[in-house]
Amino acid sequence: MTGIDDQILTDTGLPPEGRGRILLIGCGALAREVLDLKSANSWDHLDLHCLPAILHNHPQKIPQAVEDAVTARRADYAEVFVLYADCGTGGLLQATCERLGVSMLQGPHCYSFFEGNTAFAARDEITAFYLTDFLVRQFDAFVTKPLGLDRHPQLRDMYFGNYTKLVYQAQTDDPELTEKAKACAAFLKLDFERRFTGYGDLETALRNL
Template sequence: MADLPGDGELTCQGAEVRAGPKTGQGRVLLLACGALAREILALCRANGWDHFDISCLPAILHNHPDRIPQAVRDAVERHRADYDRIFVVYADCGTGGGLQRVCDELGVEMLEGPHCYSFFEGNQAFAAHSETEFTAIYLTDFLVRQFDAFLWKPMGLDRHPQLRDMYFGHYEKLVYQAQTDDPTLTEKARRCAERLGLAFERRFTGYGDLERELAREAQKTLAP
């Protein structure tokens, strides 16, 4: 099973990864956000889902949700002849239903939920507190590692730190949704909260609904 490229490459370029022994031999393609690559690969390894290939689009699309539907469409069209089935490992991700419409049109399925913060925590659990926790900003493992690339620099805070309170003045806390137990990452997340001037909360989520949905997909495609 191949190793993943670094986070920088996942952010800007995406990656092609095989879960099984030989690239291109999987019958199912998981077409995913680069920010989910490590989590998907970890789940494939843990569950022996070696019939999945994984193609990750650049994770930085997270910052440009309007570009996600077309990027997914292009990737599905590029790959579909090579696989029995393609599963899109994106939630709505700020596309306002645009990605679902593309998936419906192409006849492929995608993850349920509004975004990764929701499905990592579990869509139901997240929805239950969404009306009372809207002053929180969320970071996943990947986003903690890539905090500067996804948040600090694109918002110009490296050049204009005085803008911080214009962006985050109404926020109250940073919730680190931990997929893994990693003290170093927790410390980095705490530091992210400090840099934004926010309170810090660590919330262990594991893989949440991502694991459940991939297990369902694996069951469908492994069934005789």
């Protein structure tokens, strides 16, 4: 006699524990925010698999890394959702996701979806350098050292001479992070602006799942 679990497996192609579960394949720079949202909203049906945040320094590698992760893990889930925007891939990630039949975050990058894609596009700030909570915490690892500013501070003008301000998009109200963001602006010799964005379109996308 066929048991109910066997029937579920036959009907859906998934074991019972995989029914209704959604795999989030995301950038490691979003890990803390996603876990906070999962906890605050009891979104226990969402599982997070993060790829290295340092891929943002090599965006051409993101589409293949996402495809490898989707291919390796999708059989265990009812749905896969990719927590990347375009992120410098020039449309290649969108094309990869369409070919794989999975959805992804909308927008050009995390600065846009944190503020809200519509609001960010309306600002049209071409001389602003953006930091998120993650990038404030990891400023040395993702900005100072990769650009060689710790060894060659004179490169600051080459990289940032056309910027006028540093905009800290705060996901949380953390005075310590705000002070560190101010220090980053001073180090780059830029004006400072803090905007509390919360989680923006990231939260909206996860809520819709």
